[in-house]
Amino acid sequence: MAHAPHRAFAEESARRSDDADASDKGRDVVRLIERIRAKYAPRITGELVIPPRAGQYVPFPAGLDARLDHALRARGIHQLYSHQHQAWNAIMDGQSVVIVTPTASGKTLCYNLPVLHQALTTRAKALYLFPTKALSQDQVAEILELNQAGDLGVRAYTFDGDTPGDARKAVRTHGDIVVTNPDMLHQGILPHHTKWAQFFENLRYVVIDEMHTYRGVFGSHMANVLRRLKRICRFYGSAPVFVFSSATIANPGELAHALLGEAVTPILESGAPQGKKHLLLWNPPVINADLGIRASSRSQVTRIARFALKSGLKTIIFANSRLMVEVLTKYMKDVFDHDPRRPARVSAYRGGYLPTERRATEKCLRDGRIDCVIATSALELGVDIGSLDVCLLNGYPGTIAATWQRLGRAGRRHRDALGVLVASSDPLDQFIVRNPSFFLGASPEHARISPDQLLILMDHVRCAAFELPFQDGERFGGEPLGDMLGYLAEEGVVHHEGDHWHWMADSYPANTVSLRSIAEGNFVVIDTTDGKKEVIAEVDYSSAAMTIYEGAIYMVQARPWQVERLDWEGRKAFVTRTQADYYTDAIDYTKLKILDEFEHSGEPSASCACGEVHLVRRIAGYKKIRYYTHENVGYGQISLPDQEMHTSAVWWRVIPAALDSVFANRWSALDGFLGAAYAMHSVACLLSMSERHDIGRAVGDSQADWFATVSPDGRAMRTPSPGAALDGFMQGDQFSATVFLYDNYPGGVGLSAQLYDLRDKIVEQAQALVSLCECREGCPACIGPILAGEQQRGFSPKAAALKVLSLLRPPHDA
Amino acid sequence: MNLKRRITLLRTQSGHADGAPSAAAPPQPSFKERVEQLRRPENPRTPMAACERDTALAQRLNGRLVADGLIEVDDVFPLAHAHGHRPLARLLDAPLGTLAPGGASDPEGLLLVDTETTGLAGGTGTIAFLLGLGRIERAGLRVRQLFLTRFSGEGALLARALEWFQAANTIVSFNGKCFDLPLLATRYRLHRMQAPFQPLGHLDLLHATRRLFSKSWADCRLRTAEERFLGFIRTDDLPGHLVPVAWSAFLRTGDLRSIPAVLEHNRWDIVSLAALAAELAHLYGSATHPEADLVAVARQKIASGRLQEAAEHLNGHGGRLTTPAWQLLANEYRRQGRHAQAMAIWEALAARGSNEAMEDLAKHHEHVRKDYARALDYTRALLEQAPGEARHGQRQARLMAKARRAGLLPK
Structure with a gap:
């Protein structure tokens, strides 16, 4: 995605010098890889070489x-x-x-x-x-x-x-x-x-x-x-x-x-030439095996960057937040730019800088006057900065597509180039570095949309009616337009006359429709620190209850604010700056009821289906979790109205007999389901290119008779519907435990249908995620945080999750 | 589940305060109103009934149905008609050219324009359901109103307005530059017609009003100008925000009770445009008004390079104008090198005791006329007023040196 003329021009003019030292530089890259490999072999979880390709002109x-x-x-x-x-x-x-x-x-x-x-x-x-x-x-x-x-x-x-x-x-x-x-x-x-x-x-x-x-x-x-x-x-x-x-x-x-x-x-076929590319997947060393804690990706990235710069290789580092760009820049400048009399070798580049400053950095990069640039995704696309030798990613960018785009920043046609993806402790990162195969062959990432999602469609029918009167018989989207216009007529915003529908409200509908969210109702987060009143963020209605309850730590760019007051009706959260060394995690109980099953596959003992569900979510409280150690340092109550939602979901179900054959009791089976759901959720996000909050997960039975969750008191607390006796489900044949993944938007946005198509892959990859994890009994990178007590009671949630996953895996390749 | 129920449900779940359609809907009519509505013969049930309703409405408005969905109403106000304090005839001798340089000076080329619309949102979704036009004819001010009884009449409305636009040379509006005319341009475009006002001048009275009165009035709405400037008080006027409501109720339910009031509201707007244009032009000429900021007028004339007019304006208002306005004019003369005019003003001001003018005179005599003796006189006078002022002291020293060199003073 480069500026072709520009780049080609730069390449042509640089060609002579490029050719002259191509072999040298190429050798430098190879030598760098050899040195790294010699020193850090255990941290390299995967290595790929993409062969050079000649241009087709x-x-x-x-x-x-x-x-x-x-x-x-x-x-x-x-x-x-x-x-x-x-x-x-x-x-x-x-x-x-x-x-x-x-x-x-x-x-x-x-x-x-x-x-x-x-x-x-x-x-x-x-x-x-x-x-x-x-x-x-x-x-x-x-x-x-x-x-x-x-x-x-x-x-x-x-x-x-x-x-x-x-x-x-x-x-x-x-x-x-x-x-x-x-x-x-x-x-x-x-x-x-x-x-x-x-x-x-x-x-x-x-x-x-x-x-x-x-x-x-x-x-x-x-x-x-x-x-x-x-x-x-x-x-x-x-x-x-x-x-x-x-x-x-x-x-x-x-x-x-x-x-x-x-x-x-x-x-789909590129005719552009490409030099040989090496890609290393790098996992920071484990420093606490019990809790699955690893060294920070930041420390690893700076280490590799130092090697690269000392070998005379031009390097770009990508970080996922502006804050991280600044931190990494400081670390690198401390090493390479400590002498103020010499021109800077290290520079940062991110959104928020003045355009002139950014243009200047781009020019320095093109002219080769800077040896190392640390950037956000702002440099991922479009901007022409010439080519570099080494590209380091501090953390997985969230999609493989973006990973390749960033890695594309390194490499010229006649030179070897090196890309290193350094994983953070996030589950997706961990999954990626343990599955190098993801980077080979066809992309696993499916981008889907759902243009006829009713709320979105209605928003645009409204805007379109404002732009030009609709005519009877006209079509717009997949739902009957006449019915939608009839609804708007009842609302008083359009008027049917002759064969036309005329806009007649005194409003400008496009202003109330944001392309980045569903419907209205966004919450604004207002910083009231030191008496100011400044909007620092907007939060979707659908995620408000989980993120901006009173007492929550709300993060913007990794800087923490505490929510002091939530005005639910007014859609406002008032926050102040804080220095808290913990973050907060809402405890929610989600009850799902299957309304309609569209498709179904699998064995009678374990099956997968997708369809429409009704869900009620109660957010009961939150826990405070200390950074790094992940220990619980307190709880808080939340009183918010129950959230109800109709949406679409995909679910996996196992019959009691099958469960009883591998689990000693159903309590441990539930543990297994919770862990499996966590892993499947991570993988589902990866395959569908979704953010974690786009997809929800729940464990329960299909009748909403009971459901399970991780609670402050222990893993897998069961919270039955009021009045229902729980014990009945713990024995007998009624216990059909189910993992649900659902579209976390009213009406759904088509993610579940996609996940249903990918159902086998999800289970398969979740198995890989859990089994390849280096932790002992489970960790946030595979099956979710586990409680300290569990290690002592000799029970392995990780093993339980793997048992469930193998039950869910289709038998033909089990 | 049907579509409506699905939408309502999802809207509620996605955070709409009220999922059911109601927010924008008008208040439900009472039982009595509903019965009356059903009884009312105008209520259109069939196209035939709609046509009858329109004819009946046209009669009631003293107009005629000139096309399907379009009623035209004409009224003539004799020039002797007093709108507020003054007769409309004041338009005939108003120095209209003073309002807009190069603009119309002939009152018969003016076209007064005001629309009533379904809203203020702008964009393609807002329609002018009533277009009020006015022009001066032999019989007096003729107001022509084109009123839609249906959306489908809009093409005819736009076509019928063409003739009036084509006969005019300057549009007169109140905030029409930002609102009415762009809106009409959009409507013409949507009907694939060429908007007729490209070649016309446009006199937006809001700007002239603001310039004169924004300092003394809380707002510069047309209503305020009518009351405080023209002396015209509306009684039983339909408030502006109810105008779109009235039309939408009429369309939806056939309720035409408010329609005559809508037309009257618009008619007064047109008449006020005529009266306001006249009175503003007189103010820009030589008339006065206790609340008008006449310096602002002078300033605007100076800024647009019409110095002669500005001088006349300032002279015409004689003692009522403050020193700064004169000073402004003198500076402009100086800038243009018209020193004689500038000096005349400064001398007059200095005679009234203006230090600023005296200083300007000192500079003028020093640098332009090289008359160091006169310059020294003014500087000494200034130093008497403000003995400690450093720059006067410096000027005095410099002037003395120059005077010595010129042999005016002993070395």
Whole structure:
């Protein structure tokens, strides 16, 4: 995902020197790996080598506008990679495409080439959508450079919240390429489409970069924004071609299709050359085997970085938070920049810095004047910084797609490059470093969306009705539009007259719809420290009860605040800064009742199914957990209303006879279920590219007669429905223990259906996660925190979880 | 579960204060109102009934049904008609050109425009269901109102307004630059029609009003200007926020009781535009008003380079204007190198005891006229007023040196 022209230019001009010392540097990388391996072999859990690949080149397409041809040559580009040519052909043929190729393979040129050509020859207009503002600005800067090189006169502008009022009109009327983000399209452009009439009349291309970020809730919203965009285009008589580009995921074509609602041509083969790449998976050493505590990833990363810098290798370190960027920068500067008379060798790069500062750092990197940069995901995408030799990841970035994007920052075509993923103690991290196979072969990550999720769909029907009156017989999404409009008519916001539905409320619906969450009802977190009143965060309604109860420690960027007061009705949480050495974890009792079973598979003894459930969650209290030691240092009460939700779920069930054959009693079976559920939850997040709070988990029986949880008093406390005798379930045949994973959003967002498709993989990978964990009886990295007492009573929750998982595993490969 | 129940349920579960549709819905009518509504013949049950209802409504409004879903109402106010304190005829001799440089000076080219809309949200979802227009004809001020009885009448409304727009040369509105005109442009665009106001000038009276009165009034709404400036008090006026409610009730239930009030509300807006344009123009010329900030007018004229007008304006208001306004004008003259005019003002001000003007005179005589003796006179006078002031002392020393060099004083 690099700036193709720029990069290619930099590469061409650097080629001679590159070739000259390529073998030297390559040898340096190999030597570095040998040294690390010699010293730290036990910490390296996996090692992959990706062989070098020669570039596949194609001459510029016939008929390419001469000015553009000239501009490219002026930038040092004399031919195309094969995938750029393939994209040109498909796009010029009027096909919508999705381009999936690695970092630094010239992806941007795939769409810039046809877009600029058509802007020059037919005055066609294009809309570029990037998920963030920063990326938009980089993109415009790049087009402008090409523009300058060839004196093309194509006008590219960003249009976002920062665009000054007096410049907006010029963007609307003169922009050939308008670069913006989905939120701005949704709130600022579509509801004012008449002002953009000229633009929409001539709109021929819509480019959607970073497509893999449009998944889950955000992606479901995005699909609806695109429905609205296409509807507006139809009004102005245009039918643009859509160009998606994406990091590597398992189902790019499917995701593009779901987002656009029509078939999209995939372009998956990169023709860009690549040097040999080495990837090491690194697990910090265990320092407390009982509790499964490991050395910090931070200490490991700085150690490897020191080695690399001393070997003269240019290094980039990625951290997952801005705070961690600062900490790592300090550690590295302490070693390498202690002499103030010499130019700095180490630099930090993250969001929140001034654009000028960031541009300066980028330039230093391109010119090779900085040896080490520590960055957040801000440097993961788009921004051109030249190529580096070593890439260190402090913690797993959350998805394999993002991991590859970051690792793509290291490596030039003729050089060996090294990437090291250093795991933190988070379960996902631990899982990843113990399963190197995840990095081989096809991506395991599926990005799914659910554009017809009723609440999301209704939000956009509302916005679309505001933009243009709906006509009887029109379609929008998969639910009957007439019924939805009837609902809005009853609400008094639309009026049916003749065969049209007219908006008639005094409101601007797009302003109340956030693309990043479901429906309204978000809570704001207000910092009241020292009498100020500053909003520091927003919390989804669905996760509010679990995160901002009174007494909770609420973290922003790893800095702790304590919740002093929660105004449930007013949707506000008031917090103050604190120095607490503990974090808080809510204790919730979740009861699920199966309402409808859609699909079913497996054996009578152990089966898996998916369907619709009703769930009641009570948040009873919370525990305070000390950092590092994970010991409980106190409890608190929470009084909040019960949360009710209809959603979809996938569940695994074992009949009592099967359980009784492997467990001495049902209490220990329950322990096994709780541990197995924890592990399966982690794996499910990984496979579905979800955040942990997107998916909920519960253990109980399918009738909501009883359910189990980890409580302050011990693992697997059972809390039956009021009045029901528990003992009955502990014997006899009624005890059918079930693991539920559910969509943690009212109405669901399609995650469960996906998890059902991946059901065997989830159990299989959960088994690997638990069995490969180096702890003794269980730890937060595999089956969840265990109680100190359990080690003493000689019971192994870990063994119990493995027993349950093997019961759940389908017999054909058990 | 049907769709409605599903939505309601999910909305409740996702944190909506109220899952059921009701928040935006108007209050339920009472039983009596519902019975009356059912009895009312206007209540449209069939297209035929709707047409009859519209005809009946048109009669009631003294207008006529000019197209499907569109009622047109014309009223003429003779120029002798007093709107508040003053007759509309004041528009005829108002120096309209003073309000907007290069704008219309001919009252017959003005087109007064005001819309009533379904809301203030803007964007494509807001519709003008009543367009009020006004212009000066031989018989007086003609107000034409185009009222929608249905969404489907909008095309006819926009088409019918074209003729009036095309005959005019300047639009007069109150906040129309930000609201009414962009909204109408959107409506024309949605009906795939060319908006007719591209070539027209636009006089937005809100800006002129703000400039004159924002210091003395709590707000600069049209209603405030009517009461405090025109002396026009509305009785039984339908409050602005109820206007959209009235139309939506009419559409939904056929309840037309508030519709005449909506039209009257809009009609007074148009008449007020005419009267306000006239009175503001007179203020920008030579008239006065105890609450008007006439210096602001002078300042604006100076800023837009109309110094002659500014001087006339300041002269016209004679002693009522404060020194700073004159000072401002003198500075502008100086900046343009029109020293004679600047000096005349400073001398007048200095005679009234302005130290600032005396200092300017000292500088002027020192640097421009090189008349060091006069400059010294002014500086000495200043030092008498403020003996300790360092810069006057410095100027005196410098002037003495210069005077010596020029042979005016013994070395």
